Amino acid sequence: MASDPDLETAAVSLRRQLADHLEKGGWLRSPEWRAAVENVPRHVFIPRFYRESDAPGVTTWEPVTPATAGHAEWLRLVYTDETWMTQFDGRDIDWTDPHPVSNTTPTSSSTLPSLVARMLEDLDVHEGMTVLEIGTGTGYSTALMCHRLGSESVTSIETDEKVARRAHEALAQCGYAPHLVVGDGRVGHPDGAPYDRLIATCGFRTIPPAWLQQVLPGGIILTTLRGWMRSLGLVKLIVTGGSASGWFSEDDPSFMIARQQDAPESLGMIPGPDDGTTRKATYGPGVLTSSGPGFMAQLAVPDARFFSMPVDGGPVSTFVLDGVTDSFAVLAPTDSGWQVRQGGPRRLWDAVETAVATWEEYGSPGSAAFGVTVSRDAQVVWLGNPNGPQWPLPS
Numbered sequence: 001m002a003s004d005p006d007l008e009t010a011a012v013s014l015r016r017q018l019a020d021h022l023e024k025g026g027w028l029r030s031p032e033w034r035a036a037v038e039n040v041p042r043h044v045f046i047p048r049f050y051r052e053s054d055a056p057g058v059t060t061w062e063p064v065t066p067a068t069a070g071h072a073e074w075l076r077l078v079y080t081d082e083t084w085m086t087q088f089d090g091r092d093i094d095w096t097d098p099h100p101v102s103n104t105t106p107t108s109s110s111t112l113p114s115l116v117a118r119m120l121e122d123l124d125v126h127e128g129m130t131v132l133e134i135g136t137g138t139g140y141s142t143a144l145m146c147h148r149l150g151s152e153s154v155t156s157i158e159t160d161e162k163v164a165r166r167a168h169e170a171l172a173q174c175g176y177a178p179h180l181v182v183g184d185g186r187v188g189h190p191d192g193a194p195y196d197r198l199i200a201t202c203g204f205r206t207i208p209p210a211w212l213q214q215v216l217p218g219g220i221i222l223t224t225l226r227g228w229m230r231s232l233g234l235v236k237l238i239v240t241g242g243s244a245s246g247w248f249s250e251d252d253p254s255f256m257i258a259r260q261q262d263a264p265e266s267l268g269m270i271p272g273p274d275d276g277t278t279r280k281a282t283y284g285p286g287v288l289t290s291s292g293p294g295f296m297a298q299l300a301v302p303d304a305r306f307f308s309m310p311v312d313g314g315p316v317s318t319f320v321l322d323g324v325t326d327s328f329a330v331l332a333p334t335d336s337g338w339q340v341r342q343g344g345p346r347r348l349w350d351a352v353e354t355a356v357a358t359w360e361e362y363g364s365p366g367s368a369a370f371g372v373t374v375s376r377d378a379q380v381v382w383l384g385n386p387n388g389p390q391w392p393l394p395s
């Protein structure tokens with residue numbers, strides 16, 4: 001397939017268009033990374049993938065292959081600025097007879113090219129630097145780095161053996177031979193250390209301590225932090241020997257969470273109707289789903305998750321459950337606003353309201369006003385500066 005001359009000619013032109021798009025959007029800023037985008041054939045890394053269907057109702061994913069979509073349309077889609085899914089629920093797809101799927105969670109993909117480009121630019125690499133990538137996935141971003149820095153400078157870790165094997169094959173087909181490791185990216189790869197840069201394309205609840213040991217002082221760690229309720233966003237940390245510190249980006253791009261850190265299946269115990277103590281709530285459950293307050297809620301109750309359902313045929317209540325400490329908060333509407341019933345060792349809604357109030361006091365800032373400091377003993381997100389208000393990341 002990759003040697004079909006018509007396909008190759010079409011792909012060259014589509015890559016140029018993709019590079020133009022990424023440059024216009026400000027994501028691609030340097031000739032070196034532009035050359036990588038123009039040269040690395042994304043179609044070799046995603047010969048088949050899934051896209052979200054437009055059908056109303058439950059989220060459904062439909063297969064896209066040269067056979068299902070037609071050669072030209074498949075190739076056009078490959079080179080659009082979209083994330084394409086390549087695995088669900090950690091199970092391999094049977095491509096001999098692919099079907100639409102629903103009620104499933106993506107576990108591997110080729111990331112949105114604009115996000116890949118912008119992260120690679122943010123990584124601030126120079127000739128001769130070594131990079132450790134966490135989350136090889138399809139191998140596309142790995143290939144971009146091999147093009148830019150040379151295969152010998154790139155190490156990439158993928159937790160899923162079959163995903164890693166496919167990435168290896170695609171990279172080899174393009175002539176790239178980075179050091180590929182199958183394992184949990186949280187332990188890094190000490191044998192290849194030290195690295196000048198570390199980039200993670202899956203999200204983590206905290207910064208794995210091994211990364212601090214394996215990235216050189218002055219080096220950069222670029223990763224998304226995420227919780228069980230939502231993503232916190234992208235952080236760029238500068239390592240200073242045993243510790244690291246840096247800021248969140250303006251927006252909050254989201255990656256699938258590292259497999260080992262996914263939320264437990266059980267949400268925790270649902271409280272009985274008479275459990276806990278009740279008070280009037282200052283904020284209703286809307287804070288959990290709105291942008292800034294939702295970020296604060298994730299920081300304030302990092303082990304919690306929530307869902308809403310009608311109680312005893314009455315109005316819809318929102319249950320916030322922390323299965324780690326067995327704490328709960330249940331928000332119910334009243335004639336004059338909201339009331340909250342809380343129980344367990346942590347007063348979850350007190351913590352959420354205090355964090356949201358602090359955020360409002362500071363002028364309701366965006367995520368770029370927040371930063372992270374990681375040391376051997378503690379990991380905290382701070383607001384404004386490292387001595388500002390702080391929230392610990394989960395241990």
Ligand SMILES: C[S@@+](CC[C@H](N)C(=O)[O-])C[C@H]1O[C@@H](n2cnc3c(N)ncnc32)[C@H](O)[C@@H]1O
Nearest residue numbers: 108110135137138141158159185201202258259
């Ligand atoms: C969004 S995909 C990576 C996209 C990839 N960089 C690309 O361009 O195709 C995230 C990948 O991280 C992998 N992953 C999840 N947890 C991991 C971990 N703890 N260590 C290494 N890889 C992990 C997943 O299996 C998945 O393939």
